[in-house]
Amino acid sequence: xxxxxxIGNGIAGVTAAxxxxxxxxxxxxxxSAETDYFFSRTALMYVYMGHMKFDHIKPYEDWxxxxxxxxxxxxxxxxVDHQGKRLILQNGEDVxxxxxxxxxxxxxxxxxxxxxxxEGVQGLVSKxxxxxxxxxxxxxxxxxxxxxxxxxxxxxxxxxxxxxREIPVTFLVREKSFWNGVLPDGESAMIxxxxxxxxxxxxxxxxxxxxxxxxxxxxRAITIKETGEEIACDIVGLSxxxxxxxxxxxxxxxxxxxxxxxxxxLETNIEDIYAIGDCAEQHEAIGNRRPVEAVWYTGRMxxxxxxxxxxxxxxxxxxxxxxxxxxxxxxxxxxxxWVFSTNGKKEHExxxxxxxxxxxxxxxxxxxxNSGKFLGINTFGIRMRHEVxxxxxxDERQADYVIEHLKDANFDPEFYAQYESDxxxxxxxEMNKNIQLKKKSWKRILSLGA
Amino acid sequence: MSTYDRSMALTGEPxxxxxxxxxxxxxxxVTGLGILTLAxxxxxxxxxxxxxxxxxxxxxxGIVWFSVAAYAQKHKGIKNDGVMFKSISSRGFWGWIAGxxxxxxxxxxxxYPQYLGLVKEGDNTGVIALFDPxxxxxxxxxxxxxxxxGTLYTIAILAFGIKFLWKYRHNSYEKIRTLSVMFxxxxxxxxxxxxxxxxxxxxxxxxxxxxxxIWPLNYYNFERYRVNSFIDAGDxxxxxLIFGILSIFVITPILTYKYGKRWYCSWVCGCGGLAxxxxxxxxxxxxxxxxxxxxxxxxxxxxxxxxxxMTTAVVYSYLGDDTSKYWLTKTSFLISVAVILTLVFxxxxxxxxxxxxxxxxxxxxxxxxxxxxxxxxxxFSGDGNVFLFKAETLRTTYAFLIGSIFSGVIGTGFYPIFxxxxxxxxxxxxxxxxxxxxxxxxKFRITTNGGQCISCGNCSTYCEMGxxxxxxxxxxxxxxxxxxxxxxxxxxxxPRGVLKLENGPLEGRIDSKxxxxxxxxxxxxxxxxx
Numbered sequence: 001x002x003x004x005x006x007i008g009n010g011i012a013g014v015t016a017a018x019x020x021x022x023x024x025x026x027x028x029x030x031x032s033a034e035t036d037y038f039f040s041r042t043a044l045m046y047v048y049m050g051h052m053k054f055d056h057i058k059p060y061e062d063w064x065x066x067x068x069x070x071x072x073x074x075x076x077x078x079x080v081d082h083q084g085k086r087l088i089l090q091n092g093e094d095v096x097x098x099x100x101x102x103x104x105x106x107x108x109x110x111x112x113x114x115x116x117x118x119e120g121v122q123g124l125v126s127k128x129x130x131x132x133x134x135x136x137x138x139x140x141x142x143x144x145x146x147x148x149x150x151x152x153x154x155x156x157x158x159x160x161x162x163x164x165r166e167i168p169v170t171f172l173v174r175e176k177s178f179w180n181g182v183l184p185d186g187e188s189a190m191i192x193x194x195x196x197x198x199x200x201x202x203x204x205x206x207x208x209x210x211x212x213x214x215x216x217x218x219x220r221a222i223t224i225k226e227t228g229e230e231i232a233c234d235i236v237g238l239s240x241x242x243x244x245x246x247x248x249x250x251x252x253x254x255x256x257x258x259x260x261x262x263x264x265x266l267e268t269n270i271e272d273i274y275a276i277g278d279c280a281e282q283h284e285a286i287g288n289r290r291p292v293e294a295v296w297y298t299g300r301m302x303x304x305x306x307x308x309x310x311x312x313x314x315x316x317x318x319x320x321x322x323x324x325x326x327x328x329x330x331x332x333x334x335x336x337x338w339v340f341s342t343n344g345k346k347e348h349e350x351x352x353x354x355x356x357x358x359x360x361x362x363x364x365x366x367x368x369x370n371s372g373k374f375l376g377i378n379t380f381g382i383r384m385r386h387e388v389x390x391x392x393x394x395d396e397r398q399a400d401y402v403i404e405h406l407k408d409a410n411f412d413p414e415f416y417a418q419y420e421s422d423x424x425x426x427x428x429x430e431m432n433k434n435i436q437l438k439k440k441s442w443k444r445i446l447s448l449g450a
Numbered sequence: 451m452s453t454y455d456r457s458m459a460l461t462g463e464p465x466x467x468x469x470x471x472x473x474x475x476x477x478x479x480v481t482g483l484g485i486l487t488l489a490x491x492x493x494x495x496x497x498x499x500x501x502x503x504x505x506x507x508x509x510x511x512g513i514v515w516f517s518v519a520a521y522a523q524k525h526k527g528i529k530n531d532g533v534m535f536k537s538i539s540s541r542g543f544w545g546w547i548a549g550x551x552x553x554x555x556x557x558x559x560x561x562y563p564q565y566l567g568l569v570k571e572g573d574n575t576g577v578i579a580l581f582d583p584x585x586x587x588x589x590x591x592x593x594x595x596x597x598x599x600g601t602l603y604t605i606a607i608l609a610f611g612i613k614f615l616w617k618y619r620h621n622s623y624e625k626i627r628t629l630s631v632m633f634x635x636x637x638x639x640x641x642x643x644x645x646x647x648x649x650x651x652x653x654x655x656x657x658x659x660x661x662x663x664i665w666p667l668n669y670y671n672f673e674r675y676r677v678n679s680f681i682d683a684g685d686x687x688x689x690x691l692i693f694g695i696l697s698i699f700v701i702t703p704i705l706t707y708k709y710g711k712r713w714y715c716s717w718v719c720g721c722g723g724l725a726x727x728x729x730x731x732x733x734x735x736x737x738x739x740x741x742x743x744x745x746x747x748x749x750x751x752x753x754x755x756x757x758x759x760m761t762t763a764v765v766y767s768y769l770g771d772d773t774s775k776y777w778l779t780k781t782s783f784l785i786s787v788a789v790i791l792t793l794v795f796x797x798x799x800x801x802x803x804x805x806x807x808x809x810x811x812x813x814x815x816x817x818x819x820x821x822x823x824x825x826x827x828x829x830f831s832g833d834g835n836v837f838l839f840k841a842e843t844l845r846t847t848y849a850f851l852i853g854s855i856f857s858g859v860i861g862t863g864f865y866p867i868f869x870x871x872x873x874x875x876x877x878x879x880x881x882x883x884x885x886x887x888x889x890x891x892x893k894f895r896i897t898t899n900g901g902q903c904i905s906c907g908n909c910s911t912y913c914e915m916g917x918x919x920x921x922x923x924x925x926x927x928x929x930x931x932x933x934x935x936x937x938x939x940x941x942x943x944x945p946r947g948v949l950k951l952e953n954g955p956l957e958g959r960i961d962s963k964x965x966x967x968x969x970x971x972x973x974x975x976x977x978x979x980x
Contacts, residue, residue: 011905022964043906050465050532051943052734052911059905059920061739139463164531166464197525296904301969308973318970325902327945330527330620334902334947383947386900386967394971411899411950413941415622446958 003027004310005087005097007077011296012277013103014038015303016310021068023311028069031087031095033076035127037062041105042296044130045157049164054127080252082270099310102249102260102268102275103303106242106294109150115211120219121236124158133161136235140167143234147171147222149208150240151178153326156191158237159200160329170201170231172208172224174240184364185342186353187380191328194360198329211236242294244279257281259292264316266306274310276302286319288338295324321393322376323386331360336389337376339366349375352399352430354423356381363423367399374399382419383411388445400435403427407440465532471519479512489577490566499583506601510609517613526620528943530912538866539731545866553863560854563595588644600640603724607635610727617730623938623951627716631723638662639720656683659690662718664697666757667880669848674768703887709953710894711884712936719880721873724862725914726937729870733914733939736869742916746876746933747810753852754879755817759824760844762787767841788825791818802890805960852877871914875933885932893953894936895960896929898922900967902948909940909949923948926963 004020006013009032017028043057065072076090080100087095108123110116122132137143144167148158151173159169175181178195180188195202209225221232244259255261255269259281266274277299282291289298301319308315325334340346350369355362361381367374374397377389388409392402402409406420424437442448468476485495485505495501521529538544558565567576574582578593581601585593611632618624639660646656657676665671671694680687705713715722736742762784769780795818803811861873874881888894896919903926909919915933919940922929929949941949964977 019964040905040907042904043908046530046906046908049530050534050536051528051530052907053534056734056907056911059907059924141463164465297901297968300901300966304965304969305973308977313976315970315973318973320968320971320974323901323968325904325946330525332945332947383899383950386902390900390967411897411947413621413623413938413950414952415626417622442955446955448955448957 001025001027002098002310003029003096004099004101005095006030006101006103007087008032008103008105008277008279009034009038009072010041010103010105010277010299012105012299012303013101015300016101016103016276016307017070017303018068019304019307020310021070023307023313026311027071029071029073029095029097031073031075031077031089033074033090036072036074037065039127041125044124044127045161047130048133048161078248080249080254080273082253082273085272098272100273101306101310102246102254102273102279103277103299104245104248104279105299106278107245108154108238109241109243110238111240113208113211115213115219116238118211118213118219118236119217120234121211121238123238123242124154124161125242133235137162137165137167139165143167145170145231145233146235146237147231147233148237148239149222150238151175152239152241153179154242155237155239156195156328158239159195160198162235162237163198163200168199168201170203170233171195172203172206172222174205174207176205178202178204180341181344182341183378184339184351184353186355187362187364187378188341190355190360190362190380191331194329194331242278244281244292246279264318265309265314266302266317267309274306276306282317286317287322289319289322297324321390323390328380331380332383333378333380334384335376335378336384336386337366337374337393339364339376339378352427354419354426356419356422361419365399365402372398372400374402377402385409385411385445391447400433403437404435405438405444407437408445410440462535466535466537469519472516475512475515475519477512478508479516482506482508482510482512486577486580489580492567492576495580498580502580502584505580506605510605513609514612517616520613521616521619529617530908530943533731533734539734541735541867549864549866552865553859556859556863559595559599560858566595566598568595585644588641589647591647603720604635604640606728607720607723608632610730611723614727614730618942621938621942624942627938628726630717631719631726634662634718635720635723654683655679656687656690660720661690661693663720664702664714664880665694666698666754666761666883667719667721667878668694669757669761669853669879672761672765673845674764677765677768698883702884706884706887706894707892710892710934710936710951711881711888712894712934712951714884715874715881715935716937721857721861721878722935725865725870725874729862729865729914732865732870734869734911735867736871736875736914736916738910738913738916738918740918743918744809746916748813749876750878750882750933751813751817753856753877754882755821756848756852757879758787758791759821760841760848763839763841763844784825788822791821798890805890852879869914869916871916871935874935875915881933881935885934888934889930889932893956893959894930895952895954896922896934896940897950897952897954898926898928899946899948899950901926901969902946903966904946906945908943908945912939912943914939919949926961926966928960930960 004026006017009030013030017030020026020028037058038060039057040059043052046052047054047057077087078090079088081088085097089095106125108125120136122136123129124133137146146162146167146169148155148169149172155171159171162169177185177188178191192202207225209223211219212221214220219233219236221230222236223230246256246260249256253270254273259279260268260275261283262268262275262280263283266276266280268275278294280302285291298319302317305315305317321337323336327333340349348369349366352365359381363382364378366376374392403424406423410418420437424435428435482505485501489495534540538548567574567578569575573579574592578595578598581593581598584601585591585597611628614628615625643658643660646659650656657679670676677691680691716726766780766783769778769783770776771779773779798814856877857873861877864872903923905920905924907920909923913919914937915935917931917934919929936951938951941951965974
């Protein structure tokens with residue numbers, strides 16, 4: 001009986017384990033030094049904010065693992081000996097494997113800033129980071145001011161978390177506008193406004209220069225490169241992206257670049273060793289995706305895929321249409337297909353943007369300038385139906401068709417105000433068209449009676 | 451992980467700190483309650499109408515001001531910061547104090563109303579006397595402990611309803627639903643029955659009847675004295691009696707088919723109304739374990755069996771044997787009960803069996819056999835003792851165990867300990883019957899949005915019915931659970947827009963996915979369609 005060992009109990013590793021169990025009787029072992037049981041990393045913020053306790057963010061009850069014969073080892077893997085097919089743990093013991101899945105995830109980027117290893121400087125990726133934050137910023141007496149560096153998804157979450165304890169936050173964003181390397185300008189501008197509404201001191205277009213220490217090697221202040229301004233603070237949150245967590249593999253013989261190099265089958269250069277999730281790096285980017293995808297959903301999908309391969313149904317990692325979601329303070333964001341930022345737009349990519357007059361609600365629809373083909377949509381403050389957009393992308397619908405059937409895709413709760421007619425009106429007047437909005441149809445939504 | 455708060459302070463660090471306005475509002479509300487407490491201890495209030503008004507206004511104003519102070523300055527959106535840190539909402543010191551006080555109140559209310567000042571012959575004293583002016587204004591009669599309770603209950607739903615409206619002011623579903631429970635409580639449960647009492651005279655008398663309170667929640671609706679007084683009240687009474695029967699056999703199934711059981715449990719019902727308003731801060735305390743779910747299924751369905759047996763026995767006990775006097779006799783009644791139950795049982799077992807869990811099938815068969823055995827037993831046993839026990843024994847046992855202890859003392863008294871829907875989840879036979887139908891024959895479902903779930907757990911945590919919503923969402927399965935009352939909070943607290951309550955076609959209502967949307971199209975086909 002094959003023994004499958006998985007390093008990492010995040011979403012990628014755990015999904016792989018669950019699917020291998022569904023498909024086979026193999027022995028499964030998960031090794032992690034983070035926590036005893038799987039928890040949802042994306043939910044760590046809610047524990048700090050008091051929406052949930054740590055127990056709530058564990059998706060499976062503790063008996064689940066034993067019942068499904070998934071053995072858990074809480075220890076740190078110091079090295080991989082692929083010739084001996086074994087792992088060496090920090091406690092000195094060995095774990096042998098027949099097949100090894102590396103799912104070690106990410107760690108926060110540190111760009112060599114002076115003072116980046118001081119006490120009070122931290123990221124937010126792991127359970128340990130959460131515990132550290134609870135220590136560094138328990139309240140606004142101990143932590144009188146916080147600085148968050150890096151305007152991405154974790155950055156804005158860190159700001160929201162700290163604000164929930166009424167800690168004043170300065171938010172340093174390198175870009176001229178929040179996350180505008182990803183978001184089109186109109187959306188990015190709306191999020192800027194929302195950040196300010198939440199009394200977060202947003203600094204756009206600035207870089208961290210230096211983190212200053214007090215006499216106890218604890219953070220005292222930071223300085224801004226562009227202005228030289230010094231901002232006193234008790235904590236510095238680093239959220240300038242993440243990087244694969246692969247230091248322990250340096251001399252293992254496994255091919256590394258930024259991440260662990262894998263082919264489309266998620267195989268590394270060493271037989272019987274696979275890598276999935278944040279730590280994996282594709283030799284060639286797939287479509288418009290990045291070679292390293294540090295996203296919850298892609299971690300899960302790689303887990304689903306590698307389980308098939310390991311259980312004898314060898315498959316390429318072949319993700320479907322891109323989708324993602326996030327929440328910026330009070331504003332929910334969903335995206336389906338590809339919508340690039342205003343600067344990063346592809347050739348022949350055009351955008352149609354609609355924003356509500358007073359509410360923080362907007363959408364951006366991207367389409368091919370020449371053919372009018374629908375490419376993707378970003379929505380803020382409106383929920384959309386994944387299945388419907390996935391189908392429209394597969395069917396290569398025209399942007400006109402999407403606009404016409406927009407009501408089919410609405411996923412907001414019942415009785416919510418609906419904005420489709422506004423959106424269609426603006427679309428018609430901008431494009432000089434006369435599209436009539438179709439009523440919602442269950443038949444189309446569920447593709448019934450087709 | 452022991453995180454409960456030993457601090458007795460009302461305030462703390464943000465986000466659990468109360469601002470100055472909230473403190474003042476709390477003081478005003480507690481003052482209002484203080485007046486009632488003093489009245490309980492027979493402190494004399496010279497002008498009862500005045501002091502009652504002061505007290506009730508202070509309670510309401512305190513709650514409303516507290517809510518405005520809590521939410522008005524904040525952006526609209528989810529307001530769960532610090533829920534797990536606050537002593538009152540995380541089984542801390544204040545949670546236990548509130549639980550003990552509420553439980554104590556219910557015990558006195560149900561079993562020792564004399565301590566509240568109820569006097570059977572003569573004028574009331576204590577806090578009940580304080581409510582006399584209001585009761586006389588509405589119905590013309592003196593107050594009873596139930597009038598005091600009904601008034602406070604209505605105020606709780608209205609004032610905490612306003613709090614809920616503030617809290618969820620971004621969410622139209624929650625706003626409309628809450629206005630609905632506030633309306634039904636004020637009119638149907640509180641004012642209309644009082645006005646109906648006003649119509650009573652020496653020659654015409656209707657029983658106290660909250661029209662939205664449907665059997666079997668209203669387990670006493672078909673008891674002898676009520677049925678008699680319905681019939682004695684002529685056409686109006688008869689219409690009400692027929693309405694009561696139609697409610698459970700016709701109106702309820704149609705509405706539940708169209709909208710799920712939420713039309714009742716979280717839009718109309720008084721128990722649900724209190725749970726959704728005053729009980730809202732405790733919704734996350736419900737037990738989400740699979741074990742609790744098993745207990746729930748057995749307990750709540752046992753209560754259904756109990757109430758069915760009890761009602762059958764009670765009705766049976768006052769029916770006659772003579773077909774010439776009245777068409778419905780003991781025998782024909784029992785036979786029709788048996789026929790209805792057999793039809794339901796046969797329908798489920800023939801058409802819906804594959805949708806039931808193993809233990810539900812065993813349970814259904816077991817209970818069916820027991821009921822049928824008891825019904826047939828009647829034909830071989832002597833009179834009066836249908837179902838082995840005297841009807842009166844069954845009735846009083848049910849009224850004590852289920853009607854008082856379960857729905858009142860545990861159901862509401864334990865809000866701060868077990869969550870706000872303990873009664874609805876484990877005890878309410880109405881919820882069980884509606885849920886049975888919702889599970890097997892309804893257009894309602896909570897749709898999961900493809901592959902968007904991040905397993906964060908907000909939905910499960912804030913499900914008052916203890917449903918592990920996340921377990922479905924992360925599998926890409928729609929949620930079709932009999933216990934779901936359709937409160938919509940899972941959908942509201944979801945940070946990624948994954949859940950939507952909706953009524954749609956029966957086809958494709960439940961669909962389990964192994965590989966979620968977003969992955970390889972061929973892989974999804976391969977795994978999901980085999």
